[in-house]
Amino acid sequence: MKHVNPSFEAIRPTIGSSFTSLKFLTNENIKSHVWHYHPEIELIFVCKGSGKRQIGSSISYFSEGDLVLIGSNLPHCGLTNESTHNEYEMVIQFKPDFLGEPIWDLPEMQRISALLEKSKAGIVFGEEVKKIIGKEITEMHEASSLDKLCRFLKILDELSVTQDYRILNAGKYYLQTQVEDNERINLIFNYVKDHFKEAITLEEVADLANMKVPSFCRYFKKITNKTFTQFVNEYRITHALKLLAEQPLSITEVCFESGFNNFSYFNRTFKDYIQKSPSQYRKEFNYFME
Numbered sequence: 001m002k003h004v005n006p007s008f009e010a011i012r013p014t015i016g017s018s019f020t021s022l023k024f025l026t027n028e029n030i031k032s033h034v035w036h037y038h039p040e041i042e043l044i045f046v047c048k049g050s051g052k053r054q055i056g057s058s059i060s061y062f063s064e065g066d067l068v069l070i071g072s073n074l075p076h077c078g079l080t081n082e083s084t085h086n087e088y089e090m091v092i093q094f095k096p097d098f099l100g101e102p103i104w105d106l107p108e109m110q111r112i113s114a115l116l117e118k119s120k121a122g123i124v125f126g127e128e129v130k131k132i133i134g135k136e137i138t139e140m141h142e143a144s145s146l147d148k149l150c151r152f153l154k155i156l157d158e159l160s161v162t163q164d165y166r167i168l169n170a171g172k173y174y175l176q177t178q179v180e181d182n183e184r185i186n187l188i189f190n191y192v193k194d195h196f197k198e199a200i201t202l203e204e205v206a207d208l209a210n211m212k213v214p215s216f217c218r219y220f221k222k223i224t225n226k227t228f229t230q231f232v233n234e235y236r237i238t239h240a241l242k243l244l245a246e247q248p249l250s251i252t253e254v255c256f257e258s259g260f261n262n263f264s265y266f267n268r269t270f271k272d273y274i275q276k277s278p279s280q281y282r283k284e285f286n287y288f289m290e
Helices: 101-105 107-121 127-142 145-161 179-195 202-208 213-224 228-246 251-257 263-274 278-289
Strands: 020-025 041-047 051-055 058-062 066-070 076-079 088-094 123-125 165-167
Touching: 020 127, 041 127, 051 066, 051 228, 058 228, 066 107, 066 127, 088 127, 101 107, 107 123, 107 145, 123 127, 127 145, 179 202, 179 213, 179 228, 202 213, 213 228, 228 251, 228 263, 228 278, 251 263, 251 278, 263 278
Parallel strands: none
Antiparallel strands: 020 088, 041 066, 041 088, 051 058, 051 076, 066 123, 123 165
């Protein structure tokens, strides 16, 4: 069986600009589901819409849009897909040194420099920030030349001072240490992404990584700060959240469609992760979305 590492995405700045600014209309960004990485830091704003995202080892479901900052070479995939009905998606991509390395030593740039350092683990921003910054990103995209750059720096500065954010990969999961580690862990992530609806044993993933099971378990925990079972369960629960919110399936159907083969275990695991039962989640989600 052939396994594919995350694909490298080559990015070129927008003509006449030092960074890339893209706007995708509803579901135009058809490559967003591909597990990929690039040296460029990426700021993504999804207007409305919902979906799953995986950034590093963090897997989660979002609704009513998203605003995330993804650090250099941090593999990611997901965001919207063919069934999410987002209004549009803004993607800004820039190299860490897009203004030259010395600029980050300036006192005025220290806050932004600290923000970009934190982005190595992935950052998701809260609702209020998302509304304000999303509007500014859209306006920035329509600007030109120096005005566009100034607006972008203002956006980064605003993000650098907000407290309304969450780091996605606790434990400094950067995937930037060893090339061998990158290839191995990404191989495992791809396998889970493609097979989470099936039974996955420790033996088969350890074999995939060319390791013995005990060594693999220690290795995976060290890299991701999670056990492999926790990681797979999180992937399945995130998929269940998406199905509960977006599909008219029974909870039993959601259970099996998410890779769980035991209904009571699904309910117990769901409650451990979400702090409420699947039926409670669906009921509350539908209430808040009305």
